[in-house]
Amino acid sequence: MLFPRPTFPRWIPAVLAGILAACSALPTAAEDSVYPVTSPAEPGRTNTISVRWKKPRDGRPVAEVTGLDPVRLATLAAQSQQPTDWRRILAVHTGPRGAVRRDLPQLAGDYSVTNGVLRFRMAFPVNHGVEYRAEFHPAEFHGGGDDTVAYDRLYLLPLASDRDRPQTALAEVHPSAAELPENLLKFYLRFSGPMGRGDAYRHIRLLDESGAPVDLPFLELDEELWDTEQTRLTLLLDPGRIKRGVLPNEQSGSALVVGRHYTLVVDAAWTDASGRPLKSGFRRRFRVGPADRQSPDPEQWVLRPPVGGARTPFEVSFGEPLDHALAERLLAVHDVADRPVDGSVSLSDSDRKWTFVPTTPWKSGVYRLKVGAALEDLAGNRMDRLFDVDLAGSAAGSTSGSAKAAPGGAVRTFEVR
Amino acid sequence: MNSPLLLSAALAVVATSGGLQAGPDTGFRTGNPGFRSISQLAFGPDGVLFAADTKSAAVVAIATDDTRPPADAQPIRIEGLQKQLSGLLGTAESDILVEDMAVNPASHRAYLAVSRGRGPDAVPALVRTGGGDKLELVSLDSVKFSKAEIPHPPADKVVGEGRRQSNPRLESITDLAFLRDQVLVAGLANEEFASTLHAIPFPFRPAADGAGIEIYHGAHGRFETRAPIRTFVPITVGNEPQIIAAYTCTPLVQLPLAGLKPGAQVRGRTVAELGNRNRPLDIISYEKDGKTWLLLANSSRGVMKVSTEGLPQAEAITQPVPDGGTKGLSFENVAGWNGVTQLDRLDKTTALVLRKPEGGLDRLESLALP
Numbered sequence: 001m002l003f004p005r006p007t008f009p010r011w012i013p014a015v016l017a018g019i020l021a022a023c024s025a026l027p028t029a030a031e032d033s034v035y036p037v038t039s040p041a042e043p044g045r046t047n048t049i050s051v052r053w054k055k056p057r058d059g060r061p062v063a064e065v066t067g068l069d070p071v072r073l074a075t076l077a078a079q080s081q082q083p084t085d086w087r088r089i090l091a092v093h094t095g096p097r098g099a100v101r102r103d104l105p106q107l108a109g110d111y112s113v114t115n116g117v118l119r120f121r122m123a124f125p126v127n128h129g130v131e132y133r134a135e136f137h138p139a140e141f142h143g144g145g146d147d148t149v150a151y152d153r154l155y156l157l158p159l160a161s162d163r164d165r166p167q168t169a170l171a172e173v174h175p176s177a178a179e180l181p182e183n184l185l186k187f188y189l190r191f192s193g194p195m196g197r198g199d200a201y202r203h204i205r206l207l208d209e210s211g212a213p214v215d216l217p218f219l220e221l222d223e224e225l226w227d228t229e230q231t232r233l234t235l236l237l238d239p240g241r242i243k244r245g246v247l248p249n250e251q252s253g254s255a256l257v258v259g260r261h262y263t264l265v266v267d268a269a270w271t272d273a274s275g276r277p278l279k280s281g282f283r284r285r286f287r288v289g290p291a292d293r294q295s296p297d298p299e300q301w302v303l304r305p306p307v308g309g310a311r312t313p314f315e316v317s318f319g320e321p322l323d324h325a326l327a328e329r330l331l332a333v334h335d336v337a338d339r340p341v342d343g344s345v346s347l348s349d350s351d352r353k354w355t356f357v358p359t360t361p362w363k364s365g366v367y368r369l370k371v372g373a374a375l376e377d378l379a380g381n382r383m384d385r386l387f388d389v390d391l392a393g394s395a396a397g398s399t400s401g402s403a404k405a406a407p408g409g410a411v412r413t414f415e416v417r
Numbered sequence: 418m419n420s421p422l423l424l425s426a427a428l429a430v431v432a433t434s435g436g437l438q439a440g441p442d443t444g445f446r447t448g449n450p451g452f453r454s455i456s457q458l459a460f461g462p463d464g465v466l467f468a469a470d471t472k473s474a475a476v477v478a479i480a481t482d483d484t485r486p487p488a489d490a491q492p493i494r495i496e497g498l499q500k501q502l503s504g505l506l507g508t509a510e511s512d513i514l515v516e517d518m519a520v521n522p523a524s525h526r527a528y529l530a531v532s533r534g535r536g537p538d539a540v541p542a543l544v545r546t547g548g549g550d551k552l553e554l555v556s557l558d559s560v561k562f563s564k565a566e567i568p569h570p571p572a573d574k575v576v577g578e579g580r581r582q583s584n585p586r587l588e589s590i591t592d593l594a595f596l597r598d599q600v601l602v603a604g605l606a607n608e609e610f611a612s613t614l615h616a617i618p619f620p621f622r623p624a625a626d627g628a629g630i631e632i633y634h635g636a637h638g639r640f641e642t643r644a645p646i647r648t649f650v651p652i653t654v655g656n657e658p659q660i661i662a663a664y665t666c667t668p669l670v671q672l673p674l675a676g677l678k679p680g681a682q683v684r685g686r687t688v689a690e691l692g693n694r695n696r697p698l699d700i701i702s703y704e705k706d707g708k709t710w711l712l713l714a715n716s717s718r719g720v721m722k723v724s725t726e727g728l729p730q731a732e733a734i735t736q737p738v739p740d741g742g743t744k745g746l747s748f749e750n751v752a753g754w755n756g757v758t759q760l761d762r763l764d765k766t767t768a769l770v771l772r773k774p775e776g777g778l779d780r781l782e783s784l785a786l787p
Contacts, residue, residue, distance in 0.1 A: 093504070094503070094504055094507045094508075096509070101504055104500060104501055104503065104504025104505070105501055105504045105505040105551075105552055106504070106505075107504070107505065107506075107507045108505050108506060108507070108553070108554035110556075122507060123506075123507075123554055123556070124506060124507055124508070124533060124540060124542075125540075126507070127507060127508045127509065127512070129509065130507065130508055130509060132507065185610060186610075194536050194537045195536075196535035196536060197514065197532070197535045197536075197539070198514045198532075198535055216696065220696060221589075221591065221605070222516070223456055223471070223589045223590075223591055223605075225587075225589060225605065225607035226537075226587070226607070227585035227586070227587055227607060228472060228537060228584075228585070228587055229537050229585075230536060230537040232585055232607075234607040234608070236610075271535075272536075273534075273535060273536025273537060273538075274536065275511060275512075275535075323608070323609075325585065325586075325607075325608045326608055326609055329585075329586065329608070374608075374609040375609075376609055376610065380610045382609075387610070
């Protein structure tokens with residue numbers, strides 16, 4: 001028994017009234033049930049208990065029960081603060097449409113009693129496509145008697161915007177060069193819309209020349225390295241594998257072997273943020289070249305200064321592909337007074353070339369190209385340090401990188417005439 | 418307690434000097450911490466829960482006031498955890514992601530970080546067990562909390578044009594642990610290969626210093642590694658705080674926490690090689706028969722029980738171990754613990770595991786520590 005039996009004559013629920021509405025064509029489809037009851041104390045008076053979902057103001061709907069005996073309600077409210085008690089009186093379950101799951105926990109939310117109305121407010125906003133059913137149990141309220149429930153359903157159709165939007169596609173994969181170094185560190189997968197998180201590694205494979213999947217080539221992180229909008233995934237090749245001599249078990253070795261071809265495969269079953277599969281799968285074949293153990297060196301870059309008086313592009317050729325995201329973010333043009341110049345940036349030639357178009361025409365004078373220290377090449381080598389550190393020093397000959405101390409980054413100047 | 422962690426072997430450690438201040442109440446205020454995400458959980462003393470918010474680049478300490486076991490404590494066993502959570506949070510089962518699990522040592526309740534939704538607008542939720550198969554939402558509307566922001570590297574910049582402008586750089590908080598008076602926060606960026614370890618004194622103080630310390634993972638042969646640690650557990654060896662960290666394929670590395678000062682270099686050493694072709698998923702430590710043991714869940718071998726006996730004197734493994742062999746600290750495979758993805762210590766004799774045995778439902782259950 002949840003509450004002590006009331007000392008006053010119990011109200012006896014009468015006939016369950018008809019269902020007023022069931023309309024699935026409307027965005028809000030509601031059935032509600034009105035509940036006439038007669039008080040033995042006042043036989044001439046019929047009271048009506050009604051359960052009804054109220055449209056949410058902040059996305060969190062409220063189920064209201066009205067017509068309750070105010071004395072009984074006040075007594076219960078004074079007796080209990082526990083949500084578990086209220087849950088027996090006003091039970092809220094969820095489920096897919098038409099299939100309410102009573103075997104699952106009731107929906108989280110807050111119960112309150114004000115002005116003779118019992119309310120349940122969802123802890124979270126309503127999810128389109130999920131049914132919410134609020135049920136009033138009179139026997140639990142009255143402490144016994146008939147338990148013909150009154151209920152109301154809330155169902156919002158899946159958002160039309162989700163259905164009508166074009167399917168999400170895998171728009172770009174970087175790096176895109178035909179040959180990638182044996183010690184390649186990462187791929188970026190950029191999608192045309194937000195993707196769903198939690199399943200990425202099940203949908204990405206690296207195949208060898210025979211079409212067999214390479215064993216554990218990627219660093220699989222529960223977190224999945226997305227950007228905040230979940231349109232770009234960073235896929236790290238497991239550095240524990242690609243590093244030379246890192247692991248005691250060396251035969252695991254590199255995922256990629258020089259001279260061989262591999263295919264990066266993304267399957268179309270991967271679902272986006274609204275649960276729909278990708279527009280199509282993706283395959284890209286590439287060749288593996290020698291490991292890159294050289295630091296990026298801005299001194300070697302070829303700068304093609306623009307012409308003054310117009311918004312002509314300023315082009316920088318790296319001589320090698322660099323990390324797409326970092327090259328996009330870490331290069332900037334400053335004027336002679338060291339003020340950043342506004343403009344748009346693009347990368348081309350498989351991330352070997354960086355192009356900057358200023359928002360306003362170039363003025364004659366000296367400009368600076370500033371390069372952030374965190375810039376990396378495809379193997380994670382920075383200007384100031386290689387990804388690998390050779391304890392034997394350069395005498396061993398295998399790290400030929402020209403790593404320079406450049407903790408603050410690098411600067412190249414150019415002149416606009 | 419933790420999920421695959423990414424620390425690089427070259428770890429930038431942010432340490433701030435200063436001693437321990439007593440009590441979980443210091444610096445706490447009441448309100449809604451305003452989580453944008455909850456990715457990792459760890460418990461400190463007195464029911465203080467640390468929750469990492471990757472999207473806000475912050476760690477929030479919450480005084481749960483959950484300091485005693487429930488009166489009607491029953492063994493925790495929840496079949497179909499994801500489905501149960503979908504009912505509680507009012508959404509489809511496919512929209513539930515369990516991010517992390519941690520047991521409150523003060524109450525033996527498990528706390529779960531859950532995402533309601535899989536898209537960028539997913540709403541974080543904190544759920545706890547109520548004994549047996551019960552689950553309840555922890556309301557965050559009015560809690561006692563204290564927040565520490567993770568120092569962000571500079572050079573964040575928006576890219577793109579017009580409405581496509583955004584800053585795609587994000588540093589994920591990939592693991593979290595509490596040891597003595599500090600919260601250890603591991604992170605990994607989604608652009609430059611920078612994995613960091615922040616050691617934040619608790620109670621939190623404003624303006625943590627952003628200076629870094631590099632930790633080098635002991636080399637096997639000639640090369641220092643920047644390989645990523647997958648999961649770690651803080652333990653005390655002798656009286657020295659240490660991290661035991663697991664890497665892919667599967668060396669265990671010991672890193673001393675003492676002497677972490679900005680600018681210092683700390684060298685970890687490999688103390689065990691547990692064989693190849695698997696991914697470590699989670700690691701805990703526990704005491705049994707007067708000894709300290711490690712329990713390591715991994716992708717292909719179930720759970721391994723590792724002895725820490727001899728850890729203080731253990732020789733670093735510096736030579737390759739051929740043919741997928743094993744070396745260093747002794748270990749055994751624990752029979753029957755299949756499909757474990759999350760582990761924590763429930764009490765002195767029991768572990769709480771989240772697992773999905775082949776062909777079965779995902780479930781949260783307690784198992785006797787081996």
